[in-house]
Amino acid sequence: MDTCIICHKEVKAVSRTVLSEKGAEGIRNASKERNEALSCNTGDVVHKNCRRDFTDKRRILTAKRHFSGQQNTNQPELRSSSTFDYKLHCLFCSKGAKYNKLKRGYDVFAVRTIEFQKTILQICERRNDSWGDQVKGRINAVNDLHAADCIYHQTCNVSFRTMKNMPVLRSLNEPTPKKNCMLGRPAEENRLQAFQKTIEFLEENDDEQITILDLVRKMSEFCDEPFSAVYMKKKILEKYGDNIIITSINGKPDVVTLRYTARYILHNFFETSSNGVYRDKDAVIKAAANIIRSDIKAMETSKQAYPTATSVQSLSSNLDYLPSSITSLLRTVFTEKKADLKIAAIGQAIVQAVRPRVVIAPLQLSLSVQLHHHFSSRYLIDTLFNLGFCSSYNEVQKFELCAAAVEGKTDRNISQDSCLQFIADNVDHNSNTLDGHNTFHGMGIMATSTPATKTVKEIPRMDIHKDSIMKFGTIEVSYYRKRNHTPAILFTELEELKYTDRYWQLDLLSSIIWPLKSPRPAWSGFMQMIHKAEHPGESSMHFFPMIDLEPGDMSCVYSTLKFVCKEAEKYSKCPIITFDQPLYWKALLIIRHEMEDSTLSKIVLRLGGFHLQMSFLGSIGFLMSGSGLEDFLVQHTLRTL
Template sequence: MASICGEDNSYSTTYMKRRMLEHYGNSIIITELNGKSNVVTFRSRAHAILHNYYHRQNKNDSESEKLAIIKTAGKLILNDIKDMEENAEIYPSANDMSTEGNRKYVPPSLVTLLQQLIDQKDPERIIIAISQAIVQAAIPRSIICPLQLGLGVQLHHQFGSRILIETLNSLGFCSSYQEVQKYEKCAAYTQGNAVDRNNVEQYVQFVADNIDHNTATIDGHNTFHGMGIIATFTPKDNKRRVVPRIQVTNEELVKIGKINIKYYKQNDNVLENVKFEKLLDIDCEDPIPGNFEFLVKITRPLRPMTPSWSGIMQTVQKGEHPGESKVHFLPMIDMNPSDMSCIYSTLTYVAQQARLMNIDPVITFDQPLFWKAMTIITNKPDSSELKRAVIRLGAFHMEMSFLGCIGKIMENSGLSELLSTVYAPNTVCHMLSGKAVQRAIRGHFLASDALDQLIMEKTFPELMETQYTDENNNHAETGRSNDEVYSPEQRKLVTIFESVLEQKIDQRLLVTEDNVNLKEMVDKVESTKHTLKSSRTAKLWLQYLEMINLLKQFIAAERIGNWRCHLKSLKNMFPFFAAAGHNLYTKSSYMYLQQMNCLHITHPEVCQAFEKGLHVVRRSNRMWGGLSTDLVIEQVLMRSV
């Protein structure tokens, strides 16, 4: 019409569709997709299939009847597949991997057919997977199914094997190798290297650490050793980028995934003249009230099925928190992370991203990188934008150093032999050095529980007459339940403890409950400890208990996001850093704490955010879920490579 009458005199697309609907009514379907031409189809296609079925020959032949039904069902399902609203110009999102998201990629008729064929307890995932494989094979150029693409991307990430992906693709189970590579390029290009904050309520901070990836595991050569950077957003948002299916060249990827290298030249070191100032006392509410900690220790022997310390804290620690966080990967720097130019380039890049979001740059390093970053910033003139940066010392690495202090101070005390009864001797070496963090914490908590029980038995000999129970919580000898073998005093303590776990009693208000004065009992235990200090051996193990309690306070401060308690715990660690000869952490943590104490003056907005618990990152939406920022980069970025 346009070629005959001209653009000005022909019908517009909107007018043409309206006139066709007026004329044909429900006899046609007009499919509309952005960026694609409209498609007009007659509904009579399905009617024609059914008409051919009823006018077939050999109606009385049962075998022919069965084959005709199957063929007709196949044509109807194929017709439904072709009538789907597909768009091969945009890749599926991560939300499409959910059950509801996957369902929109398969017609209900195909799902109904497979439900008749697959009879299992929970066949939903299998049915959706087979359905998407059929749809992808039926219209390969018109649709990209999320499970097909997702499996290909996962296999490529895990194994990097082209032959594996191509083999599964030939069997119809995943996308082709070329499609997977194209998706990864499009996703990287779409994300770019900029940090976007969707709303001003989100708090953003950065983390950088050295990252290693051995690209040739057989001979160990060509190992990548560079600087990895992430940005964390709290709270997270559910907005996801749409990945368009476009052509992306390697040159375009290099351009958007590049951090400009800034070469650093140091003339003088002003940091050498910085003096350590006297640290002020830090007042804060203890995240673990002393009465509740005592209640946990005294009831653990009476209640053998008690959860671990972390499980108890997760149960009782309730309240408001900033919410779950989102982690954003940033480009890596292919340089030695310890190189001053690499650290300088990292700081400059982070400062640029922070300036675009109009926030103060906050970045976390481990101890060696922290000290070099402090050297760079201190030597910069006051006009430099790097002076706005807040450099944090990674709390997870401080925790590792403190675990190493415990192992060093308790060397040759018998602790190694004690832990060897539970862990392998070679593992104990790594636990006491602070490298095997999870095992070390678990082992120290077991040892401290045993020591606390000995102190409780010495302080309250009659009360601590334990009646050990079996796995069914029944008395081992008589078979009676614990309620029948508890003494009245024991039952009161266990009842109070269970009431706290059930949120009936606030752990912070535990003083006198059910005629049990916990404060007096705590004072008796402290008196027993004071008496035991006359023995040098007992004094050493009491100091060990003090270190474990300090470790618990530090972990609790991170898990619940208590900023002031984080600083107070760190200050109390200084004597142990010095005693164990961890001089680098003694120096760096002192400088870090000295700066953080002045944060309310130098960076008031950052200080307010930290006071709200935003100095930690939560990967789960719960109160007892805060993680140190340097631990997050280990769990997310390092694990991913």
Template sequence: MQLRKIDYLEAIRMEKHSPNCAACVDCKSSNDQIELSKLGEKGCKGLIGASDCLTVQPGQYVHKECRRQYCHPSNDRTPQNTEDNFHRLQRRCRTEENKFDFIENCFFCGTVAKIASNKRGNDVFPVRTLEFQNNVRDFCKRRTDEWSENVIGRLEYAQDLPAVEARYHQKCSINFRTGRSLPIQYRSIQTQTYKKGRPSSRNADTAFQHIMEYLEERVNDQVTISDLVHQMQELCGEEAYSTVYMKKEIIDFFGCEIINSELDGKPNVIPFKGTADSILHSFHRSSSKANTESEKNAVIKTAAKLIIKDIKDMQFSKEIYPSVDEMITIETNKKYVPSSLMLFLEHLVTSKNADTKTIAIGQSIVQSAIPRGAILPLQLGFGVQIHHHFGSKFVVDTLNSLGFSSSYTEVQKYEAAAATNWSIGIEKEQTDKAFQCVADDVDHNLATVDGHNTFHGMGIIATILPGVKSSRVIPRLSSTTEDLLSVGKINVTLYSPLINNFSTLTFQSLNEVNDVIDQTQNLEQLVDISRPLKTQCPSWSGFMQTTQTGRHPGKSTVLFLPMIDLNSSDLSCIYSSLDFVATQAKTLSVSPIVTFDQPLYWKSVQMVMNEPENSTIKAMVIRLCGFHTQMSFLGCIGHLMQNSGLQELIDTVYATNTVTHMLSGKEVSRAVRGHILVDSALKSLLVERVFSTGLSE
């Protein structure tokens, strides 16, 4: 006898009843008013004949109407979503599954999986664990639809998917677990109906209209096609358009008013053209029958549209950051504000420094109009300066929310990019200048509560006279911690002295200069005479200006070199600093000159003297810094003039304890002032004796 499939959920209900049960095996209703019929042997054969897996026994009861509908050939038995029904689904008929090949076909969709040279395709994965099989069984329990019936039937037939080497398509697995329908490309060929073009859907058309209204309301915003597709998916689900089809429909809907562009690394940005002609025509149409107040509002709105149009027409580069010159120069900052906006603000701002205020307000408006479309120099420079002085994320983000600076994230990104793009070497065009390095200890408190674990290291700078201007292009790239650690690094070398030649330290005598005319030979004597006489004469700086000719070379350029994370008094730290400076000087073909304070100077001189002749630091010129040189000079005067009455003389002006420090070279400023007073007093007495001027009176 030819068997046909039945509703397995209803079969569960019939099979759950034991024999002689008063309830109906079909609908499980126990209402006495419904006419029941007791099944005999012939009735059982009729029910079994209508199914291929139903088991009934004589003596059970069934409603007559239920049995008639159940055995009707055209009856549509829709499964009911109940917990008990699922367990009965596992016992479905396996007539069709006996022909299923788990090795060749996907157990989700039943189509052939791609196999080439005994290797699975890119979208085909084998089942390796029973945990995956149990998860699929749980998803079948949740779905309870036709697709889940087929999958649970295959699971019950195989029992162990890894053992039968079952495989599946990744796309099928995702759709099944996320509640979606069977992928189109894996549906049976007999069930697919192909039509030319995209199938129309009422929900999709309605959702598209909502998306277009949303886009028209945000003409001044920068919206990507991906954002629109995502919003459409929230409205109509799987019927949403793809990115390519959405782009085509938007162009067809708006026509020539849309510009397709890419901005800030986001493709397919949808900006509107909004030409000046169309804006003005729209203004005239709207103001033809308007009153005075409405016309005023229309003029303001039209002016705003024209300014927005000019802002969007400007070309901004977000691949590189603005240079320092663009941040501090007014003329370069004007390039970031359209002429129409400048004209508008010039009629509003009429106070002092109008140009600076106009440019600042204009760049704030431009940044607010296209927040992700440009990086403006004043916004970025102000944010970096605030972060440098205060280091507060709250302050920077607050100013950014008010439209006055870049965001805290952008400031950090700029600082990291500038540090990564920075080079520790000296540029070649700077080698014809006077060049020397200065090294000293660096102490930095890392905001610790107890004051411990502070940073102590060696800092190095390079000074160049006359100063040079250099401008670097900083690309706008994301920098990681590894990138920052790879630049600005000085290799630390362990110092181990080989010999000790410091006992033979001698200073070379300086050659006398006889062929140079000293123009200030009699200047000191002139000052010594004119100052006590209280004549009208210039000060020390005035005397220097009268004796010097030519232009001053200007201020020096200071370049910050890397720091060494070691104690500055450590011998290895000092040796690494000397080796770094010597290597840089050798690369630039200049003399290696480095300046230290007194303790570091003493240790570095010992190192240079103990190095062999072929050492890289043997040719180093070690200089004592000017401040410590002055301290040493003042200390020498105090040492030589002991018991000469100098201390008692200065004691008449300064306190006794202060005089002790002045003569030892510690109180530099007071010592210089005290010696000048003593010198002036002695010179006044000499002038009085020579010229009999009576200065003492």
């Protein structure tokens, strides 16, 4: 069993390091600087953390200071080095600390939970260094840190948890603060310089969504002890005042946005002028541009949801989307009387260019979706995106995935007064393949509701995987098994339709006006002139997922009928479905062979109107062939022509 030559503990395979000649020489040099007699040879085994901490220059410097302090017998012994008090000393650095729970943003906190104690013990095991051993000893000395009123520095807590060394300011022998000393955070020069660099980063990257936590992380790159989130927010507000907005955008809390008001911009503009008169037109243009840019930053934006269809179709909504300063500028520049659409399009392009990571302009997105629908060209969309005219191709794909997810999750708004009818037919997609095979041939299903029911669905912008889309866009396939004993299909004789033709005069009137000269109405126009009645209105179409099976397969037709029954039951409607003639016959066989208590027995099966007429003409041409009826129809047609 190998043991570490530094801590004399067992070395596991994960943290094992075998010293080379150079590594052994480094440990011997560090031992000399620490005034220790540690023998080390090539091939010895050490922990990685032990080697790192033992050769660290800062820890060596601390060890020298401790060694020199022990040699000086005249120096009085500090209270923190002799006796550790959980109420007065930090758990991690053992230096003096004062807990003031009433002061917001204070660096000293108290232990409040048992989980904190368990977590720190686990971190001590992972660190496996001298600092971890010291903290572990202090924790094991008491049963409950919360009951002992233990306190700690937040900076020491962060450094200990993130496997860093003890902060330099805490590692020095600092005396315990007296009760009469002034409270407050000392103004260190390096922290102020790091804060200034962080401010410069904020001003250079103002077009991004930067949060307070992002600024804290950025400051940690410039110094070892960055500001806390609360103190960082306070310092930023002190520096900028009303010229900064801190709010929540797109689900991110404390998003920082610089905003320069028109008064502030004009004040700076006139300060650079002489006697109130400025003769440089470029400066005037820059001042106007800063005002417009400030108005764009003050807009309430969100990328949590895509623009709705109504907002894209409405010209007034697209104009209201723009700040008043952009609208005034473009109306002044354009000389056309009807240039509202151009103003909305160019204005939204400017807004998108100023804040590309925060804004999704309605016209920009709708144009890219329209181009993708008509041309399916990534090159075209990305070219226009680079020119600033539309959204990117990746954004279009993300929008389609989100729209498909919303369409698959949400139910369709169908009122109780509307009539719902389903239509199913074969769908072909002949993709360009080398051999003509591997094309799509499946069953497509749609429904019509009369009168129309229009709903505006909000499409949230979220990350969706293609596998989740497949869950929404699939129909359960049920395999059809023909029954052994099926009843015969009997067709009952249709009763004679008795009715009174009250419009025979219309046929006579139509025959009289037909030879007259133009303009004369056609039959459809003639019927519209005579008949006047209420109409329920246009119908709305609802599309459903496709079934990837051969449409003529009995299992495909059976699955379609079961899906239609399920959807009709969802809206408390009678299942009505229309097929063409080949599918109608197979659906009829399936329904007639079902049991009386089956849900399929409720289906109202209809034959398409076009196929009904073709069936009638087919009966004349085939069933009555040789009777002379075909010759009669041909002669009658020739006379009419």
